[in-house]
Amino acid sequence: MSEGVSLLYLNRNFLTLLLLLLFSLNIRCSVLEYRHGRVLMGNKDNSFLPSTSPSKDSPPFIPVLSPPPLMPFTNKTFPRLSGLCSLNFSAVESMMQKTAVDCFESFAPYVANVICCPQLEATISILIGQSSKDTGNLSLDQTHANHCLSDIEQILASQGAASNLRQICLIQPSNLTEVSCPVKLTDEFESTVDATKLLATCQRIDPVNECCTEICQSMISEAAKTIASKDNGVSSKDGVRILPEHLPMVNDCKSIVLRWIASKLDPSAAKKVLRGLSNCKLNKACPLKLPDIESVAKNCVDGISNKTACCGAMNSCVSHLQNQSFVTNLQALDCASMFGMRLQKANVTENVYNLCRISLKDFSVQATKLPALPAAASGQSEAGGAFVCSSSRKWEFADPLESYMHCARGTGQQWLRS
Numbered sequence: 001m002s003e004g005v006s007l008l009y010l011n012r013n014f015l016t017l018l019l020l021l022l023f024s025l026n027i028r029c030s031v032l033e034y035r036h037g038r039v040l041m042g043n044k045d046n047s048f049l050p051s052t053s054p055s056k057d058s059p060p061f062i063p064v065l066s067p068p069p070l071m072p073f074t075n076k077t078f079p080r081l082s083g084l085c086s087l088n089f090s091a092v093e094s095m096m097q098k099t100a101v102d103c104f105e106s107f108a109p110y111v112a113n114v115i116c117c118p119q120l121e122a123t124i125s126i127l128i129g130q131s132s133k134d135t136g137n138l139s140l141d142q143t144h145a146n147h148c149l150s151d152i153e154q155i156l157a158s159q160g161a162a163s164n165l166r167q168i169c170l171i172q173p174s175n176l177t178e179v180s181c182p183v184k185l186t187d188e189f190e191s192t193v194d195a196t197k198l199l200a201t202c203q204r205i206d207p208v209n210e211c212c213t214e215i216c217q218s219m220i221s222e223a224a225k226t227i228a229s230k231d232n233g234v235s236s237k238d239g240v241r242i243l244p245e246h247l248p249m250v251n252d253c254k255s256i257v258l259r260w261i262a263s264k265l266d267p268s269a270a271k272k273v274l275r276g277l278s279n280c281k282l283n284k285a286c287p288l289k290l291p292d293i294e295s296v297a298k299n300c301v302d303g304i305s306n307k308t309a310c311c312g313a314m315n316s317c318v319s320h321l322q323n324q325s326f327v328t329n330l331q332a333l334d335c336a337s338m339f340g341m342r343l344q345k346a347n348v349t350e351n352v353y354n355l356c357r358i359s360l361k362d363f364s365v366q367a368t369k370l371p372a373l374p375a376a377a378s379g380q381s382e383a384g385g386a387f388v389c390s391s392s393r394k395w396e397f398a399d400p401l402e403s404y405m406h407c408a409r410g411t412g413q414q415w416l417r418s
Contacts, residue, residue, distance in 0.1 A: 079154035082147040086135075087127045089155060092267045099123045100159035108162035110365050113287045113325045116162075117169035122274040124152065124176060125255070129262030129270065136186045138259045139178035146173045179252040183227040189260055192230060193223040202261050205273055211280035220261075220277075224253035283328055286335035288363070290342065291320040297346035304350055311356035318362050325365060332363040 089096060103116040127148075132138050140148060149166065157163040166172065178184040183192060202216040210216055228249045258277075262270040296317055300310040317339075327335065336353070343352065352358070 079158040081151045085148035085151045087131050091130050095123050100156045100161040103161040105162045111326050112168050118278040125258050126262045126270045129259040132263045138256050139184040140176045145176035149173045180249045181253040181256050182230050193226050205276050207276040220257050223257045224250050228253045283330040288324050288335050291317045300348045300352050314356045327364045332360040335363045
């Protein structure tokens with residue numbers, strides 16, 4: 001009987017040890033699988049994992065930190081990479097993560113114009129620019145571009161970005177090539193333009209003043225004209241003169257110039273410069289498709305007799321704009337100006353913005369149009385604006401408008417200022 005009890009006791013101990021061993025192996029395998037599955041991530045401190053196998057007295061394991069709002073969980077999927085793209089993604093790891101957040105799957109179509117696409121374009125320019133340090137080439141060939149753009153999409157989608165970014169941002173593999181620009185090699189570029197002056201001017205820019213003074217932008221345009229005219233332009237005492245038919249080539253060469261600048265700066269500094277320049281560009285025009293004003297012109301002509309009908313027509317037009325995308329305050333100002341000028345040409349002289357209580361925020365996407373979020377979320381636009389979406393559906397997009405007001409354009413803006 002004593003031997004039977006002893007054997008039962010040993011069997012229990014053996015089973016207990018076996019279960020603990022299996023549990024420990026399971027934790028170790030999970031950690032190894034996690035590390036193996038990481039994409040573009042270095043070795044991180046796994047201090048949030050239990051250091052020992054839990055005992056019966058151990059408290060339940062709860063992660064100390066949760067991911068920040070709007071930050072997608074990494075390893076959403078495992079990207080299927082081509083293995084044929086030589087771009088150094090690890091050199092821009094943090095930028096890839098930032099791009100995935102800026103192009104978050106649910107919001108990408110709404111923030112494409114003001115946040116997502118400018119960030120994606122800057123990331124691609126920096127990737128190619130950093131790669132040129134080893135290759136001496138500021139562009140990719142068409143075959144290489146196909147593989148690399150596919151890999152970029154796969155990596156970003158695996159980190160939570162929308163899977164159709166090339167459709168959302170209208171980016172094609174040709175955007176990674178030199179297209180029609182006759183200069184693509186670093187040595188040839190630096191021997192053709194005043195590289196020292198270009199870098200000194202554009203290695204650091206003021207995001208507000210640059211949009212007004214356009215000092216760096218002018219240098220980029222001049223460098224692009226210079227390399228575009230290498231085979232096709234005409235030089236004169238006033239500088240390079242480009243024929244009208246060669247203007248698309250100049251635009252292609254601007255991409256080469258931006259990649260060269262990105263190659264001379266570290267990725268973080270390059271991102272600040274490229275995003276600052278893109279913000280100047282996006283704030284120059286209204287990105288929205290303005291609706292037909294026939295109904296407003298009919299109900300809001302001189303001597304408005306029916307305020308309800310007039311404001312109903314205006315609200316219908318504004319509602320059409322609110323289904324499109326986020327805009328910065330400067331873009332909203334341009335849209336309001338263009339819309340106001342259209343109304344004035346249609347003999348609407350009353351300040352219908354004031355009459356119907358329409359402000360800049362009404363020209364952007366509203367909270368009720370957005371996908372529902374489980375909790376509060378926030379983000380920061382490189383255009384200088386921030387947006388906040390709380391669980392109460394309150395959405396705000398703010399831009400430091402006062403800083404830019406001396407650059408604002410358009411005669412239709414007086415309605416918003418009065």
